[in-house]
Amino acid sequence: MEAKAWVREIPRKQDNLSEWYTAVLLKAEMVDYSPVRGCMVIRPYGWAVWEAIQRWLDAEFRRTGHQTAAFPLFVPESLLQREAEHVQGFAPQVAWVTHGGDEELAERLAVRPTSEAIIMPMYARWIRSYRDLPVLILQWCSVVRWEKATRPFLRTTEFFWHEGHTAHRTAEEADAECRLILDIYRRLLEEQLAMPVLVGRKPDSEKFAGADWTYTLEALMPDGQAIQAGTSHFLGQNFARAFDVKFLDRDNTEKYVWTTSWAVTTRLVGALVMAHGDDRGLFLPPRVAPVQVVVVPVRAEREPAVLERARQLAAQLSERFRVRLDDREEYTPGWKFNEWEMRGVPLRVELGPRDLQQGQAVLVARDAEGTRQPVPLDGLVDRVGEELEAIQERMLERARAYLAAHTVRVEDYGEAVQLIRQRKGFVGVRWCGDTSCEDRLRDETGGSPRVIPEEAVNGACLVCGRKANALVYFARAY
Ligand SMILES: [Zn+2]
DSSP states (O other): OHHHHHHHTSOOTTTOHHHHHHHHHHHTTSEEEOSSTTOEEEOHHHHHHHHHHHHHHHHHHHHTTOEEOOOOSEEEHHHHTSSHHHHHHHGGGOEEEEEETTEEEEEEEEEOSSSHHHHHHHHHHHOOBGGGOOEEEEEEEEEEOOOSSOBTTTBOSEEEEEEEEEEESSHHHHHHHHHHHHHHHHHIIIIITOOOOEEEEOOGGGSOTTOSEEEEEEEEOTTSOEEEEEEEEEOTTHHHHHHTOEEEOTTSOEEEOEEEEEEEETHHHHHHHHHHOBTTBEEOOTTTOSOSEEEEEOSTTTOHHHHHHHHHHHHHHHTTSOEEEOOOTTSOHHHHHHHHHHEEOSEEEEEOHHHHHHTEEEEEETTOTTOEEEEESTTHHHHHHHHHHHHHHHHHHHHHHHHHHTEEEOSOHHHHHHHHHTTOSEEEEEEOSOHHHHHHHHHHHSOEEEEBOSOOOOSBOTTTOSBOOEEEEEEOBO
């Protein structure tokens, strides 16, 4: 009874994704609302997922020669205004500090919406010659963008991210950096989060304010809406010129550096929850789950040796995995099973008196509730490892099948409009590149151009009939 009531408190995912999403996040103790409008509190269970993402990315960034640093939270107004497109793009969302104590500041300070404008003046001081290049620095921090409508993780006024800022000798090197990072992000999403993505460029209308072009990764949520999962920007020499970042090249002439910036944010945690959860709650991929394995002793009150053996088992498993032993006496095993399922733990190990007699434990995967696998206690650790890998794999396969089934190319304008309106996923449309064609499709569908994959197209623009020069995937989006 108890256990069922617990699950009933979560609305059905397919009935109302939005309500399901919020209910699951709160119930699983991922986030809580805060006294500050638009800002959320990320609770330890939610932060642990972000930390797993951080750990993996940090290792990749180090492997590829990047370093971490910390720059100020505030950006003086005069610096933010240096790059015209940049300030125009961010102005509506900037939070300003106008006072220090009782004193009005001589110059307003922006709370960083992104840090190009505070980092570039430093690069202007640090970079002298081609020998100082490339500069490959990132910082982990939070930034603030004043949002009107917010949702936990997906859109909040303050959010956490890393922002990479690199400077290079040539345009080719800067573009190669953008692509290198894009590929690290793609692997993060696919290999760690079990979220396949479409990869490519943004159309100009959607690029980062101040960039020459923006690369993007787009994931698909279960309601057929897209979510931008990460971006990598080729900034050309725009910021170098605005902030006078020059170097003496090998040929003894002074040149502007080429810069990039790139980020993924805590939004990924929200996307992950939406992508994999079900009516019973969260389902976290083993590689980023804060608890990978929960050990639940069963009928331990009848047989004290059960608890003792469960403790040993948990300790043994802890050497390789993130493990929780649930030995709370006040809850029934059934209640515990439901709670850990709701919190998305990928694998459960049950141990009861009969199992103990037979020298086994029972494994139950989060996505195979009906399948109870008895496994000998000897060699259990290896089996748990194999099972976690298998779960990770199944999650990716399911997500791939979903993405493939909801990524279509159409030959007819009317069909494109219908599919985008109905949130049928990524709808591939041949496009001439003209903004008026893009805008017409936006206006008629409420969708937006998400990503232009790198591939040649032949044929006519589906909107105007002139020669197409790109394939662009449209979708409704978060
Ligand atoms: Zn056209």
